[in-house]
Amino acid sequence: MNRTAGKLSLLLLLTPFVLWIVLLVLLPHVQMLRVSFQVRESWDSLSWGVTQYSNFFAESYYWRTFIRTGVMSMLTTALTLLIGFPIAWYIAKLARGRARGVLFLACLIPFWASELVRTYGWMILLRESGLFSGWLQALGWVDGPVELLYNDAAVIVGLVYNALLFMVVPLVTTLDGLDDNLVEAGYDLGGNHWNVLREVVIPWAMPGIVSGCIVVFMLTLGSYLTPTLMGGKDSAWFTQQIFTQFITRFNWEQGAALGVLLLVLSSLLVWLGLRLTGQNLRKVLG
Amino acid sequence: MIRSVPRSRWFISLYGLYLLAFFIYLALPLVVTAVFAFNDSNFPSLPWQGFTLDWYFADAAESGNRTGLFHDQGLLSALWVSVLVAFWVTVISVALGCVNAVLFERIQFRGKELLYLVMLLPLVIPGVILGVSILVFYSGMANQVSLNWGIELDLFRPGLPLVIAGQVAFITTLSTLIIAARLRKFDPQLEEAALNLGATPIVAWFTVTLPWLLPAIFGAAAMAFLMSFENFNTTVMLTGSDTPLTVALFNRLREGSTPVLNAVALLLMAVSALLAMATLRRS
Numbered sequence: 001m002n003r004t005a006g007k008l009s010l011l012l013l014l015t016p017f018v019l020w021i022v023l024l025v026l027l028p029h030v031q032m033l034r035v036s037f038q039v040r041e042s043w044d045s046l047s048w049g050v051t052q053y054s055n056f057f058a059e060s061y062y063w064r065t066f067i068r069t070g071v072m073s074m075l076t077t078a079l080t081l082l083i084g085f086p087i088a089w090y091i092a093k094l095a096r097g098r099a100r101g102v103l104f105l106a107c108l109i110p111f112w113a114s115e116l117v118r119t120y121g122w123m124i125l126l127r128e129s130g131l132f133s134g135w136l137q138a139l140g141w142v143d144g145p146v147e148l149l150y151n152d153a154a155v156i157v158g159l160v161y162n163a164l165l166f167m168v169v170p171l172v173t174t175l176d177g178l179d180d181n182l183v184e185a186g187y188d189l190g191g192n193h194w195n196v197l198r199e200v201v202i203p204w205a206m207p208g209i210v211s212g213c214i215v216v217f218m219l220t221l222g223s224y225l226t227p228t229l230m231g232g233k234d235s236a237w238f239t240q241q242i243f244t245q246f247i248t249r250f251n252w253e254q255g256a257a258l259g260v261l262l263l264v265l266s267s268l269l270v271w272l273g274l275r276l277t278g279q280n281l282r283k284v285l286g
Numbered sequence: 287m288i289r290s291v292p293r294s295r296w297f298i299s300l301y302g303l304y305l306l307a308f309f310i311y312l313a314l315p316l317v318v319t320a321v322f323a324f325n326d327s328n329f330p331s332l333p334w335q336g337f338t339l340d341w342y343f344a345d346a347a348e349s350g351n352r353t354g355l356f357h358d359q360g361l362l363s364a365l366w367v368s369v370l371v372a373f374w375v376t377v378i379s380v381a382l383g384c385v386n387a388v389l390f391e392r393i394q395f396r397g398k399e400l401l402y403l404v405m406l407l408p409l410v411i412p413g414v415i416l417g418v419s420i421l422v423f424y425s426g427m428a429n430q431v432s433l434n435w436g437i438e439l440d441l442f443r444p445g446l447p448l449v450i451a452g453q454v455a456f457i458t459t460l461s462t463l464i465i466a467a468r469l470r471k472f473d474p475q476l477e478e479a480a481l482n483l484g485a486t487p488i489v490a491w492f493t494v495t496l497p498w499l500l501p502a503i504f505g506a507a508a509m510a511f512l513m514s515f516e517n518f519n520t521t522v523m524l525t526g527s528d529t530p531l532t533v534a535l536f537n538r539l540r541e542g543s544t545p546v547l548n549a550v551a552l553l554l555m556a557v558s559a560l561l562a563m564a565t566l567r568r569s
Contacts, residue, residue: 016386025455032419107312224522
């Protein structure tokens with residue numbers, strides 16, 4: 001291929017990519033950033049300012065929800081890792097032959113249903129007229145119907161449920177590559193379960209742990225359905241506030257500022273996570 | 287903790303119990319949702335009143351107060367909207383994914399590493415934000431144009447074109463990753479052989495490279511269709527008067543739940559399962 005043809009094919013291939021990323025991702029985000037610094041003085045005049053951001057810090061409801069969402073997302077991520085790790089270990093190291101494939105596929109089953117359907121399933125189970133309440137009454141453990149839905153614990157149960165797949169898959173992939181001999185050597189050198197886990201298994205699995213945690217954290221932080229449908233009056237989620245500003249109050253400037261803040265929070269924590277563990281985005285996602 | 291290391295009996299049974307509990311936890315909400323689609327009661331809750339297909343086939347005009355899924359015009363039209371959106375999202379994002387995969391796997395150019403990272407960006411942006419930013423940009427532009435020049439750009443108002451745009455924004459990244467992974471395993475010598483045997487680059491692409499990519503293209507298409515169909519976070523910000531199914535279901539759910547919702551949920555699960563099975567079998 002000569003140089004001109006090479007240049008031409010590069011141009012032809014680059015154009016759709018550039019159109020997609022610029023028109024659908026970069027420009028909209030630049031515009032959102034711009035709008036977040038615009039202050040509406042009357043219906044047709046705007047000026048530049050940081051009113052929306054000072055609103056965020058002045059109004060305790062905003063930043064409290066912000067911190068709550070961040071903390072709950074980290075808690076969900078940690079729980080998902082704790083629950084998912086033994087499962088991934090079993091699939092990668094203990095199960096054999098057919099059982100392995102079947103167990104792995106079983107982990108994927110919930111994802112044949114959308115988040116809405118999964119959340120709806122939990123609502124049927126947990127609400128006052130739900131199955132758990134009925135079973136507890138049948139067992140005689142409680143006297144009347146109990147409301148298990150609409151609290152933070154229910155939200156966490158739902159969020160962990162939604163996130164498990166994204167933790168188990170990367171963990172299985174990395175643990176698969178761990179040579180059994182390394183683990184045996186750990187025991188032969190006098191290590192107990194805890195030592196081997198800490199010195200051999202976890203360092204090896206770190207790339208999988210990091211990539212699982214990042215994906216789970218991002219998904220949880222940005223989730224809307226589960227906290228909205230399963231949370232109570234006090235379990236506000238930050239995405240709900242963005243939604244309220246845009247759809248109910250029609251205050252785009254404030255909504256854009258909250259959106260920028262959420263984006264900054266998630267990018268910052270992802271970046272910190274990568275930094276602390278010495279990973280990079282390309283390895284984790286691509 | 288591996289096979290060759292001795293484990294005590296109680297450890298093994300405890301581990302087994304944990305696995306069992308885990309898979310019950312995974313299955314329970316879905317099983318319950320599916321079962322209550324057939325309960326002969328007006329609420330999806332205990333007690334069990336007997337088996338019925340009313341929630342699929344009942345017609346309020348003929349038999350009283352129940353409207354089954356197949357007579358529920360609201361849900362059926364939402365289902366159609368979702369199929370329409372998913373179709374276009376699949377076509378556009380898979381086409382873009384093919385082009386991107388070739389760009390990143392086969393062409394050398396300056397700044398490729400940086401562009402690759404930019405390509406991954408939509409995956410680290412929460413879906414709500416993606417929807418909001420597209421709403422602000424396009425709808426804001428439509429407002430400005432209407433204000434300054436009196437021209438109505440309805441295409442850029444909340445509605446199906448914007449929903450499709452919002453979903454394409456992040457689904458393209460996923461389809462690119464799937465197709466690029468397959469292209470990476472392709473032996474370029476095969477294509478060179480085709481060229482040596484007298485094929486033009488276009489013919490070589492369509493007769494050698496594209497058939498090799500086909501499984502990944504089908505996989506990416508199935509994934510794109512499902513992701514689009516199930517998406518809520520981006521869609522809800524961009525939807526206009528024609529609501530896709532997930533948004534319509536969400537609105538119904540807020541009004542109160544009836545077993546019709548279970549019927550829809552079961553139908554969706556069955557369709558995704560079939561689609562997933564078809565892709566697994568192919569690959």
